[in-house]
Amino acid sequence: MPEGHTVHRTANHFRKNFAGQNVAVSSPQGRFTDSKLIDGSKLISAKAVGKQLFLHFEPAILRIHLGIYGKWQFSQPAELPEPRGAVRARFIAAGHLADLRGPTACELLTDEQYLQVLSRLGPDPLDPGAEMTKFVEKVGRSAVSIGQLLMDQSVISGIGNVYRAELLFRANLDPHTPGKLVPREIVEAIWRDAVALMPLGVKTGLMLTREGFLKAKTKKADRYYVYKREGLACRECGNLISIELMATRKLYFCSACQA
DNA sequence: GCCCTATGTTAAA
DNA sequence: TTAACCTAGGGCT
Numbered sequence: 587m588p589e590g591h592t593v594h595r596t597a598n599h600f601r602k603n604f605a606g607q608n609v610a611v612s613s614p615q616g617r618f619t620d621s622k623l624i625d626g627s628k629l630i631s632a633k634a635v636g637k638q639l640f641l642h643f644e645p646a647i648l649r650i651h652l653g654i655y656g657k658w659q660f661s662q663p664a665e666l667p668e669p670r671g672a673v674r675a676r677f678i679a680a681g682h683l684a685d686l687r688g689p690t691a692c693e694l695l696t697d698e699q700y701l702q703v704l705s706r707l708g709p710d711p712l713d714p715g716a717e718m719t720k721f722v723e724k725v726g727r728s729a730v731s732i733g734q735l736l737m738d739q740s741v742i743s744g745i746g747n748v749y750r751a752e753l754l755f756r757a758n759l760d761p762h763t764p765g766k767l768v769p770r771e772i773v774e775a776i777w778r779d780a781v782a783l784m785p786l787g788v789k790t791g792l793m794l795t796r797e798g799f800l801k802a803k804t805k806k807a808d809r810y811y812v813y814k815r816e817g818l819a820c821r822e823c824g825n826l827i828s829i830e831l832m833a834t835r836k837l838y839f840c841s842a843c844q845a
Numbered sequence: 846g847c848c849c850t851a852t853g854t855t856a857a858a
Numbered sequence: 859t860t861a862a863c864c865t866a867g868g869g870c871t
Binding site for chain 1: 866
């Protein structure tokens with residue numbers, strides 16, 4: 587379930603339940619061989635930037651990226667269960683267990699490598715210190731469509747296919763518009779909208795993007811304006827929601843509201 | 846139980 | 859542009 591909000595939730599969980607403690611780290615599946623290098627060491631801090639999770643252990647920094655399959659399973663078992671399935675990495679501290687399956691990346695970084703990864707990431711709307719202007723200026727210089735730019739982690743980090751579709755709908759903006767042709771105030775409005783919406787995702791674990799449904803535990807089918815609603819009537823104008831491929835990813839939009 | 850799909854990214858062609 | 863990664867949930871039979 588990986589867009590930025592999920593990763594920030596995970597960072598919060600590690601910060602609360604694992605940070606400051608010595609953590610047993612293993613790789614039941616065996617593919618994370620470097621687990622030995624941090625096994626039993628102290629977790630200094632946990633931090634999310636966009637969709638990347640960084641666990642700062644004393645000897646090295648662990649970078650985890652869930653990709654499209656990766657999943658976390660957190661629990662507080664009375665007795666330690668046998669790993670089920672392919673558990674890439676297992677973390678244990680003070681009664682808390684975290685099992686990681688199917689990540690794209692689970693690797694140790696030096697400080698230098700860590701900074702290099704960070705340098706390739708655009709501002710994260712969930713980072714209170716993020717600089718909106720970096721996002722606005724990159725979009726303003728680019729001939730690439732705004733739909734693709736929102737998915738480019740070096741332009742803005744943490745946005746995925748769901749937030750992209752919903753943010754563009756909420757901005758009444760055609761996803762095909764080249765970045766440089768989107769009025770600056772609209773680009774700024776998209777940023778501010780992400781800053782407003784994504785913390786709700788961190789809080790609830792759900793991507794809540796519809797006015798009036800921001801608090802309610804809405805059924806999944808009702809939750810979105812356009813995402814996965816192709817062929818259904820637009821909630822605002824009744825026009826049928828469109829779907830097309832944009833750079834290998836499915837793009838959902840209302841061709842009337844987002845003209 | 847089987848088939849399809851997925852909130853993603855990278856490397857090779 | 860395409861393939862690979864490689865897990866789980868949902869819809870269907």
